[in-house]
Amino acid sequence: MKKTLLLILTIAFAMAGTALAANFPAYYPAKGFPNTGRVDAVYAEEKRVVIGDISYPISDSVVVRSPTSRNDSLARIRKGVKVGFRTKGESTIVEFWLLPSNYKSRTRR
Numbered sequence: 001m002k003k004t005l006l007l008i009l010t011i012a013f014a015m016a017g018t019a020l021a022a023n024f025p026a027y028y029p030a031k032g033f034p035n036t037g038r039v040d041a042v043y044a045e046e047k048r049v050v051i052g053d054i055s056y057p058i059s060d061s062v063v064v065r066s067p068t069s070r071n072d073s074l075a076r077i078r079k080g081v082k083v084g085f086r087t088k089g090e091s092t093i094v095e096f097w098l099l100p101s102n103y104k105s106r107t108r109r
Contacts, residue, residue: 027070028097033084036105042078049077049093056087059094066098 037052066072084097
């Protein structure tokens with residue numbers, strides 16, 4: 001009986017932690033992010049970033065959003081950071097959202 005209760009509580013806490021991580025500010029997309037990934041490299045002088053082994057150019061007017069700021073610094077985008085991002089056309093990134101490291105995308109491709 002105690003083992004069952006412990007198992008139920010462990011699962012409940014794990015689910016609550018995931019739910020809390022998904023509570024983003026109103027300026028984050030409610031239905032998820034167009035793209036997500038971990039930043040592999042940033043080449044600021046070339047205005048490009050590598051995410052998931054794919055190189056993307058960065059728009060001159062890129063917007064960076066974080067859980068604490070609607071308009072944050074591009075310096076927050078660095079190697080190892082988990083991000084959501086939106087592209088213009090097929091490849092140029094026009095918007096970043098900083099994500100917690102434990103964020104799991106709702107959709108699989």
